[in-house]
Every structure is written in C-alpha cells, then in structure tokens.
Amino acid sequence: MSGFYRNLLLLGIALVGSLFVGNNINAQIKPNVIVILTDDQGYADVGFNGCKDIPTPNIDRIANNGVKFSNGYVTYAVCGPSRAGIITGRYQDRFGFGRNPLLAPQDTTQGLPLSEEMLAKTLSRSGYTSTALGKWHLGGHKSQYPLKRGFDEFYGFLSGGHQYFPEKWTLNDVTEIKTQFDGYNTRLMRDNGRVYEKEYITDALSREAVSFIERKAGAPFFIYLAYNAPHAPLQATKKYLDRFTHIKDKKRKTYAAMVSAVDDGVGLVLDKLEELGISENTIVFFLSDNGGPEQHNASDNGVLREGKSSLYEGGIHVPFAVQWPGQIPAGKVYEYPVSSLDIFATAAELAKATPKNKLDGVNLVPYLKGEKTGAPHSALFWRKFDQKFYAVRSGNNKLIRYKSDTDEIYNLEKDISETQVLDLNDENHYSDLKASYKAWESELKDPLFLGLRLSKKYNKQHPERFKMQSPYLIDTRIAKAPKGYELTWADEFDKEGKPNDKYWSYEEGFVRNKELQWYQADNANVSKGVLQLEGKKEIVKNKNYKKKSKNWRKNRKTAEYTSASIKTRNKFSFQYGVLEVRAKIDSRMGMWPAIWTLGVDKKWPANGEIDLMEFYQQDGEAKILANAAWANEKQQAVWDSEKIAYSEFTKHELDWAEKFHIWKMDWTEEYIRLYLDDVLLNEIDLSKTLNPDGFNPFHQPHYILLNLAIGSNGGDPSQTKFPGTYEVDYVRVYQKKQVK
Numbered sequence: 222m223s224g225f226y227r228n229l230l231l232l233g234i235a236l237v238g239s240l241f242v243g244n245n246i247n248a249q250i251k252p253n254v255i256v257i258l259t260d261d262q263g264y265a266d267v268g269f270n271g272c273k274d275i276p277t278p279n280i281d282r283i284a285n286n287g288v289k290f291s292n293g294y295v296t297y298a299v300c301g302p303s304r305a306g307i308i309t310g311r312y313q314d315r316f317g318f319g320r321n322p323l324l325a326p327q328d329t330t331q332g333l334p335l336s337e338e339m340l341a342k343t344l345s346r347s348g349y350t351s352t353a354l355g356k357w358h359l360g361g362h363k364s365q366y367p368l369k370r371g372f373d374e375f376y377g378f379l380s381g382g383h384q385y386f387p388e389k390w391t392l393n394d395v396t397e398i399k400t401q402f403d404g405y406n407t408r409l410m411r412d413n414g415r416v417y418e419k420e421y422i423t424d425a426l427s428r429e430a431v432s433f434i435e436r437k438a439g440a441p442f443f444i445y446l447a448y449n450a451p452h453a454p455l456q457a458t459k460k461y462l463d464r465f466t467h468i469k470d471k472k473r474k475t476y477a478a479m480v481s482a483v484d485d486g487v488g489l490v491l492d493k494l495e496e497l498g499i500s501e502n503t504i505v506f507f508l509s510d511n512g513g514p515e516q517h518n519a520s521d522n523g524v525l526r527e528g529k530s531s532l533y534e535g536g537i538h539v540p541f542a543v544q545w546p547g548q549i550p551a552g553k554v555y556e557y558p559v560s561s562l563d564i565f566a567t568a569a570e571l572a573k574a575t576p577k578n579k580l581d582g583v584n585l586v587p588y589l590k591g592e593k594t595g596a597p598h599s600a601l602f603w604r605k606f607d608q609k610f611y612a613v614r615s616g617n618n619k620l621i622r623y624k625s626d627t628d629e630i631y632n633l634e635k636d637i638s639e640t641q642v643l644d645l646n647d648e649n650h651y652s653d654l655k656a657s658y659k660a661w662e663s664e665l666k667d668p669l670f671l672g673l674r675l676s677k678k679y680n681k682q683h684p685e686r687f688k689m690q691s692p693y694l695i696d697t698r699i700a701k702a703p704k705g706y707e708l709t710w711a712d713e714f715d716k717e718g719k720p721n722d723k724y725w726s727y728e729e730g731f732v733r734n735k736e737l738q739w740y741q742a743d744n745a746n747v748s749k750g751v752l753q754l755e756g757k758k759e760i761v762k763n764k765n766y767k768k769k770s771k772n773w774r775k776n777r778k779t780a781e782y783t784s785a786s787i788k789t790r791n792k793f794s795f796q797y798g799v800l801e802v803r804a805k806i807d808s809r810m811g812m813w814p815a816i817w818t819l820g821v822d823k824k825w826p827a828n829g830e831i832d833l834m835e836f837y838q839q840d841g842e843a844k845i846l847a848n849a850a851w852a853n854e855k856q857q858a859v860w861d862s863e864k865i866a867y868s869e870f871t872k873h874e875l876d877w878a879e880k881f882h883i884w885k886m887d888w889t890e891e892y893i894r895l896y897l898d899d900v901l902l903n904e905i906d907l908s909k910t911l912n913p914d915g916f917n918p919f920h921q922p923h924y925i926l927l928n929l930a931i932g933s934n935g936g937d938p939s940q941t942k943f944p945g946t947y948e949v950d951y952v953r954v955y956q957k958k959q960v961k
Contacts, residue, residue: 251347251441252545253503254340254568255430255490257283258307258445259483260300260356260382260452263513265523266480267540272521274468275477279488283507286544286551288589292558292633293541294601294614295511298530300381300452301358301672303510303561308339308359308445310565310580312602314665319606320672323679324361324380324404325686326395331670332360333370338577340565342371344443347574352433353377355426355447361395361404368412368873372445376411376429380404381673383449385422385456385479396689401676405454414874421458423450423479427486434493441572447510448486451479453518458482472519504545504571506564512536526639532603532612532623533639549589557596558614559585600654602661606668613658620654630654692880695750695950696803703799706955710793713951714752720745720787728786728928730765731774736813737932739763739780745787751805754929756784756812756945758938782938786928794821794922798956800886802927806836807945808867808878811938813837813930814947816884818923826859827852829910829918833884833895836867838936843867847895847902854913861910863895863903881950893919925952 264270268277269284296306296313301321305313313319316334325331333339341351352374353367358381360366367375379395384405392398392407394415408415409425418425430446457478464481468474487507494500513520514529522528525535541559543549562582569576570584587593600615605623612621617634630643630651645651671679680686690696700708712724719742727742739761746753760779767775806814815835820828832848848862871877885896893905907919929947931938 250502251349251572252548253442253444253499254344254349254572255444255446255503255505256307256564257487257490257505257507258304258355258447259480259507259509260447260449261511261513261518261520261529262451262480262509262540263515263520263522263528264509264525264535264538264540265521266451266476266513269542270523270540274473275465275480277480277484279484279491280507280540280542282491283487283505283544284542284552286546287505287549288543288553288555290541290543290555290559292556293508293539293561294537294558295508295539295561296537297603298511298532298536298605300356300510304356304358304447305333305337307510307561307564309333309337309578310340310562310569310576310582311337311578312562312581312661312665314604314606315581317666317669319604319665319668320670321381321674322358322360322670323673323676324395324398324401325679325683326361326363326379326398326689327686328670328683329360329362329364332362332365334669335364336578339370339372340568341367341373341443341445343565343569343574343576344441344572345371345373347441347572349441349443349572349574350374350437351443351445352429353445353447354429354433356381356383356449356452357447363413366413374412374433376409376416377426377447378404378407378409378449380407382452382454383407383422384454385450387418387420387422390418393691393693396691397694399687401673411875412873414871414876415879416875421482423448423482423486427489430486431489431493434490434497434499438497438499443568444490446486446490448483450483451476451518451520455479455518470519476519501545501547504543504548504568506541506543508541508561509539512539524638532605532610532621534633534637537603537612543585543589545586549586553589555589557588557598558601559597560601563597600657600661602658604662604665607672607674611658611662613654613661615650615654615657618650618654620651620658628655692882694881696881697750700951700953702955705957706799707958708953709798709956710795710954711951712752713750714747714949715750716747718747720747720752724789724792725787726790726792728788731763731777731780732786734930734933735773736930736935737780737811737938738782738784738930740786740928741783742785744783745785750950752787752927752949754785754787754814754927754947754949756782756807756929756931756938756943756947758943759783782931782943784929784931786926786930788924788926790819790821790924792924794924795954795956796920796922797888797890798954800833800888800925801951801953801955802833802884803881803950804834804884805881805948805950806834806878807929807947808836808843809941809945810838810936811931811941812945812947813933813935815926815928815930817926818886819926820918820921820923822921823912823916823918826850827856827912827916827918829921829923830858831886831888831893831895831919831923833886834897837934839864839934843936845870845897845902847897849893849903849905849910849919851910851918852912861903861905865902881948888919890920927952 268281295303297303302313305318355377455475461478522535526533527535566582603612816833830850835846850858887894
C-alpha cells in the first residue's frame with residue numbers, strides 16, 4: 222500500500238473513531254427538562270385534542286414534534302394534590318397531601334411534608350439548575366418556599382390562584398392577608414422577596430421562562446412553568462381578547478383569551494430553545510393540573526364526563542403531550558394510560574439522578590421509542606379521602622365510586638364518556654379492580670392538614686392564622702419579653718413630633734470619621750409610628766469654622782449634607798440584657814446608618830463600643846457589620862468584627878431594603894451575641910475584651926446611639942437622590958427578672 226493510501230485509510234479510521242466518540246458524548250449529555258402546567262384547562266381546549274374555537278398552534282407544536290397522550294392522567298381532580306403528585310413523582314396520599322391546602326403562612330404542616338423530595342432537588346444532584354415559575358400552592362410557610370425545596374430561583378406566588386393584572390396586587394405579601402383569597406392580591410415573589418411587576422401575569426411568567434433559558438443554556442436546567450391560566454378569575458388583556466370576536470359568550474371569550482396568552486408563551490419558550498440550538502437536548506412536557514370546571518370558567522372537556530373535582534374522566538383525564546426532538550417519535554399518538562407521576566421518573570432517569578423516595582411513576586421514553594411494549598402501568602389510582610370516593614383504571618376497565626354508595630364499572634375503550642354502567646362481575650374484572658384498589662389504599666396516609674373545604678374549621682382551631690406582622694409596616698403589637706426577662710425600657714416612637722427628650726439628646730455638628738453631614742435636631746422626627754432620621758442635601762454654615770485650623774471639624778466652612786444622631790447618654794444606660802431594635806435602613810450609596818452603644822466610663826475606645834448594626838461600603842462593596850471594640854496599649858481600637866456582604870441578604874430577597882428588620886444584642890457577663898432577624902452574626906467572648914489596664918468595658922453600663930451618617934465609609938453620595946431616610950420602629954431593652 223502506498224503511503225498516500227495508507228495515510229488516507231488512517232485518516233478515515235480516525236474520522237470514524239471521532240464520530241463514534243462524538244456521538245457517545247452527545248448521548249451522554251443530560252437533557253434539559255421543562256414542565257409546562259396549565260391550571261383548570263379543559264381536555265378539549267387544545268388543538269391536538271380537536272379544539273376549533275381556540276387556536277393553540279404552539280401548544281400543538283409539542284404534540285406534533287413529539288407524542289400526544291390520548292389517555293393522560295393526573296393523580297387528583299383539583300390543583301394542590303395534583304401538583305404534589307407531579308412535583309414528587311409519588312401519589313400524594315402516600316404522604317398525607319389528600320386535600321387542597323389552605324394559605325396559612327404560619328403553619329408548617331399546610332404544604333408538602335419535608336419528608337418528600339421535589340424533582341428540582343433530585344435533579345440538583347446531577348448538576349441541574351432549576352426555576353419554579355407561577356403558581357406554587359405547595360405551602361405558604363417560609364420553610365415551604367421553593368428555594369427551601371430545591372429550586373434555585375422562583376418567580377410567582379404562593380396561593381392557589383392570583384389576580385392577573387398588577388394594579389390588583391395591593392398587598393405586599395402574605396403577612397398582610399386577612400382571608401384565604403387575599404393571597405390572590407399579593408405582589409409577586411422573586412426568590413424570597415417581592416417585586417413590582419408591570420405585565421399581565423401570564424406574559425410575565427413567559428418572559429421569565431425565556432430569560433432563564435437564555436441565562437442557563439450552557440448547563441442542564443429544569444423549568445417548572447406553572448401558569449395560573451386559565452384558572453379563575455377570568456381576566457385577559459385587550460391584545461388577547463381581540464383575537465376572539467367570533468366567540469359571543471363573554472366567559473368563553475375571556476377563557477379563550479387566557480389560553481391564547483399561554484399559547485403565545487409556549488411559543489416563546491419553544492422558539493428560544495430552537496434559537497439557541499438546544500431544542501434537541503430538551504424534553505418538554507405539557508399538561509393541565511386537572512380537568513376544566515366547565516360551569517365556572519367556560520372550559521370544555523369534550524366527550525369526557527363532568528370536570529374539575531370529579532373522579533369521572535372530565536376531572537382527571539387531561540391534555541397531555543411531550544416532545545424531545547430527535548429522541549422520541551414525532552406526531553405519535555400514545556394510547557396506553559400514562560400519569561403525571563411519570564414526568565418525575567422520566568426526568569430523573571434521563572438525568573441519571575437517584576430520587577430520595579420510591580417513585581410511583583415510570584420512565585416513559587423507552588415506551589415511546591418502542592423499546593418497551595405493553596402498558597407502563599398495571600393500574601392507576603385515585604382517592605378522595607373526605608368523601609370516601611375512589612377510582613382505579615386497569616387496562617380499559619375503570620372502577621369508580623363517586624357521589625354514590627355503590628361502585629360502577631366502565632369500559633373506557635368503548636365508552637370514554639362513562640355513560641354505560643357495566644355489571645359488577647368477574648367478566649368485567651370487578652373483584653380484581655376492587656382488590657387492587659384496597660391493596661393500594663392500605664399504603665396511604667390520612668390527610669395531614671385541613672384543606673380548603675374545611676377553612677372555617679381550621680380558622681376556629683387556629684385563631685391566630687391571619688395575625689402576622691408585615692415586614693413592610695410598623696409593629697403595633699405589645700412587646701413580648703424573652704422567657705426569664707422583663708421589659709425595662711422602651712421607646713415605641715408612637716407620639717408624633719420630636720423624639721422623647723426624657724430618653725434622647727442630639728449630637729450636633731461635625732462629630733466623627735470625617736463624615737460629610739452636619740448633625741442637627743431638625744432631622745430627627747417621629748411620624749406615623751417611626752423615628753425618622755433624615756439625610757438631606759443642603760448647605761449649612763459651620764458654626765465652629767476656623768479658616769486655618771488643622772481640625773477637620775473646624776476647617777470646613779460649610780456642610781453640604783445634614784442628618785441626625787440621637788443618644789440616651791445621661792438619660793438611660795443599662796448593663797446586660799437584650800437590646801432589640803426594629804429598623805428599615807437606607808442602603809443607597811453614601812448612607813451609613815448605625816445602631817450602637819458606648820460605655821459610660823472612659824474615653825473611646827477604652828469605654829467599649831458595641832455595633833448591633835453598621836451599614837457601609839468597604840473595599841467597594843456594601844456590607845452589614847456586627848462589631849465590638851475596646852482599647853489596646855496604644856489606646857487604639859481592637860475590633861471583633863463580622864462584615865457580611867449586603868448582597869448575601871439581597872441576592873434572594875431583592876426588596877430587603879423595603880422591609881423592617883430586627884437587630885438584637887444578647888449581652889451577658891460571658892458574651893455578647895449579635896443577631897439580625899434571629900440569625901447570629903457575631904459572638905464576642907468577653908473574657909478576651911480587656912483594656913491594657915485590666916478594665917473590661919463590657920462589664921459597665923452602656924448607652925444607646927442611633928444615627929445616619931453620610932459619606933466617609935458610607936461612600937460617595939454625590940449621585941444619590943436625597944432625602945435619605947433611616948426609620949426606627951422601636952428600641953426595647955429586656956433584662957433578667959429580679960428575684961424578689
């Protein structure tokens with residue numbers, strides 16, 4: 222063989238080898254997972270199930286690009302339990318989620334038990350980043366928030382439904398609700414905080430989905446896109462309503478517009494996948510969480526009997542499709558019964574992720590590819606615990622007891638509308654169906670919480686359900702002392718005007734740290750239940766000005782800013798106890814708010830300084846500090862300081878600065894512990910805080926200071942819009958009860 226042909230052959234072998242390796246690499250890539258879930262959409266309200274009056278070309282793309290499930294089921298006939306099944310891959314009755322949960326933000330049990338693992342958490346172990354968008358309905362307590370359950374991002378709302386127009390979102394968050402359905406009126410959440418959204422909610426959720434894809438396309442991701450449309454209230458924008466002038470029924474017209482808005486969003490998601498070239502590495506599921514409540518939202522379940530909340534087909538048999546271009550067949554109709562439980566199992570296996578708990582679903586991909594034959598499930602089950610209703614489907618036979626004391630059997634292949642009741646005999650598999658249901662039922666738990674239908678009963682058992690303190694509003698509740706302590710001093714700032722002169726005096730002029738502000742009493746006022754320390758941009762003459770002085774306090778002819786600093790020196794001091802301050806800080810550039818104490822004896826720093834809170838710029842980054850200082854042999858400050866990046870507080874709570882927060886000092890003979898919202902920031906060991914002369918400045922009484930500095934460590938305020946306001950809701954001191 223000549224050298225030319227030998228080299229050509231070797232090149233061909235190398236190319237084949239590289240193709241083989243390349244294909245293997247591609248086969249190893251973990252697919253992105255997107256679950257698009259609508260709310261209360263009728264079975265017949267998508268084009269792929271024959272809808273004529275509501276075009277859904279983008280939703281239909283999923284079925285056309287992949288597989289339509291003609292017998293696709295969810296695990297419950299109403300929202301909450303159905304979603305609990307989807308997100309865990311397990312029948313919700315296995316873990317006591319057999320009722321539609323209430324919005325009860327103080328109750329850790331009104332939601333998905335912590336024993337259960339959500340799909341996001343499972344996929345995270347295989348390197349997936351995830352977002353939950355839209356309706357949550359899996360718990361309103363902070364411990365149940367999406368970021369606590371495995372999701373990396375969240376944009377949506379906690380309740381079972383929501384108003385669609387931003388102008389109706391009049392409540393800041395769930396702490397301000399007074400009834401179950403007030404949750405519909407809250408601002409949307411981003412992660413753990415709240416945002417001011419301007420778009421129609423369906424459009425906003427679609428926008429957020431596209432944004433997530435753009436930001437996370439370089440690694441495997443999971444999107445749980447849970448639209449609240451077309452769940453009530455029926456609300457749509459003119460843009461979508463104008464598409465349906467041919468529909469005369471007003472309710473149906475609005476419903477159609479809401480479905481069309483979802484369809485547009487689905488199109489944006491699919492288009493973005495194709496634009497980024499990742500469509501073939503993304504599996505996309507589409508389904509509704511239950512059947513349509515036809516009388517309430519004008520949905521259409523077609524030939525299926527009844528609708529939402531029913532165990533007849535109209536309540537549990539939903540529009541359901543999946544696409545994975547290049548991996549599963551396109552345009553296929555899959556006839557065997559499948560379940561929403563299968564989404565979790567499919568995604569986990571494709572991601573090579575091991576779930577925490579045993580799943581009830583199966584990986585559908587081998588069945589869709591034809592690698593496995595037969596039915597994925599021997600039977601599917603449903604239970605409504607309170608009513609003692611149930612259903613089981615095995616093959617084409619369905620056993621059901623619903624709104625009756627007797628069982629019914631239907632052959633769904635011949636009678637999908639469930640009109641012809643069959644005899645309860647072995648020919649119709651009655652004994653087998655009943656036995657299989659009983660065996661499944663024996664594995665279930667009773668509901669762990671009172672649900673939506675039992676709201677009045679729950680309220681009687683939990684009279685404090687809606688008595689919550691909004692972090693955005695002042696606290697008007699009576700101070701509650703920690704166990705073993707009593708309230709010994711407080712200022713609630715509940716009297717309009719100037720701060721109480723029995724408690725407070727003012728610092729004046731240029732005081733410390735070469736700050737820019739001139740302190741004056743005019744900038745400290747009490748209004749609407751809070752102390753307001755106001756920073757202003759205004760020219761003030763320096764009363765102590767001396768042109769040639771080397772003292773910075775005197776050589777400035779004027780100050781360009783004013784602010785206030787108040788203190789309890791010579792009016793109140795305390796030694797040991799709990800100091801608690803609820804405040805809302807101004808976190809903009811140039812602002813330096815603080816809560817601190819100084820010892821009554823000796824000069825600084827030998828008198829000791831305790832900083833419950835300082836907020837300022839350090840090394841170009843805003844930080845929140847929790848400090849204590851005392852003196853060394855050169856009378857310089859020795860610091861025990863914790864400096865936490867402000868971004869740590871705001872990265873999952875963008876509106877952190879809009880809220881009041883509680884700074885607390887727990888001070889004993891042994892230690893000083895400094896907390897922010899009950900999170901320990903710093904602990905100072907008082908056995909190590911001695912001045913050179915042996916004096917411990919933290920074994921003497923201290924007085925309290927509240928101030929808003931401007932400039933210096935606060936940063937350059939020149940581009941900040943003034944005024945700036947630092948608000949203090951209350952200052953409270955608790956000390957141990959005296960033994961009589």
